[in-house]
Amino acid sequence: MESFPEQRAANLVADVTGPTLDAPHRHRGRQDVPSEAPNKRIAIDLSAFPSDWQRIAASCAPLTSSARTCVHAIWVPLRHVGWAASLGAATASLSQSNPHPAVRGLDVSVQHLRWARFYSAVGWALGGANALRSARRIWLEDPAWQALRRYSEDALALPDPLGQTSAMTLMIEGLLRPMLGTGALRRCVGDESRALGSHVDALNSPGSTRSACIDSAALAQWGARAASAALPLFERVWGQDTDEKLGAAMEAIAYRVAPVGAAIGRCA
């Protein structure tokens, strides 16, 4: 999501034209630039590149009607989980144990918002504002989603600010991302979901999940509950294979456990 062509093109323009607002302090040695370097602005027509939205829309276009319904019912309501996780991470950055709020919680919060934005864009590509409204109805009323909704609400009601984000990180990074990735899309929707799956992979790439360690206290306290809360959703996707897949995901979490409190700290 981060390295789409517009950004690369903008970087190219900025490289050619000199210092940018992003990091002016890196360019203090302006005199180091050789004088023969042409300081010309190269005109690049950014409209020639497909936008993020256009590529998401193009990857949703080939889906059949049943596939659309499936993606809409299982993936689009995840935008609400992303929003809740973002709120939790923002709360964690307000805790007194954080010397500076921008250290970690802000980044994590924005990552979750990007996740929510991606699934919102998928929903918009499937049916515009109506699809987002009905995804909201699913989130609020569909029985299969209620355990997950209750989990999110209980997590955000925790008095411990770090606990809020730990529980939500455990759910998203530990379970939802591995269980509802490309494999789930292919199983649920079929091969035509390949283009969409590549976006999901890019979103869940190690670069964007590196920060998300799961802390040991959260795992002990919330692990079993998280698995059972998301179980109805996983059963819809994986059917008979649910137990096997869920077991593998829970085992994989064990490799990413950090000491208590490190999930919001400097854990890489």
Added chain:
Amino acid sequence: MCVTHDLGIQDGLFEPDFSDLMRDLVWTPGYGDPDVWFSPASAAAEGIVIHETSAWPVASEAFETAAPSVADLTSTTDAGGLQDAPFPLSVLEILLDAKDGRAIRGYLAAGRSLPSAHVLCCALAVDADRRNQAYASVNGAILDKETKRLRTSGETFWRQVNSCGPFEFLVATGFVFETVLAEWLAHWGMRSCATWSHRRAELGREVLRFLLDQDPSNWPAVQSWLDRWTARCADLLGIAHDVFSRARLPGATGEMTERIWNPFSTLAASLADLAVYGITPPAAPGVGVHSRARA
């Protein structure tokens, strides 16, 4: 109850912007007490009535994801680039509170109290962080003696802002402070930074308009916040101006105008069309006369 999935698939969907995608993410908790979920500070305590929570302004995608436009970045008339900065940048570090990040913390706290505004507050916090990194991360060379008064005033200002409720915080920081700061930065010749502040102030103004739109009874509170924070901003930036004038670096390219100039003209102009809500522009405090801010 199982919900039927009627997608109403449309042909030729228009491209959504950030606010289209990020609207209506919040819901009222059904399994617990909402007052436990969202810290119950907020609305009632500040006397603000919100009827339509989905009408909160949402920052545009460009605001959230990245940076100023290429044209802004390559402006040659800018004295705000660091190599040409007319002033030691540690003054900006104090003004923006870059070291302690109280502004960022304040935005996140406001978003926590007003969940409908979480996306907006998150975008503003990220943008504030980006601006701090771009402009205020360099240690300048002015003496502590000269900046002591400014540092004290800055800390007081940010402490006072952070002790406000979320609505007042958004009006004070998002609108009044950014608007007045943009005007001063333009005066000091830091045009890129001024543009940046101006962009943030525009968003703050949308919040202001949203609050006034929601209910006529919101007017007195909003007016009192405008008056109070204009006076406080005048104090803070007046002191900053003194420090700037004394600590101005030799050979700096920024232009310091000596013309008679009202630093609150932008504020008054952007409040002009809110007169229909009963808002009057705050009286401009005397420049250079540091009257104590009215509590």
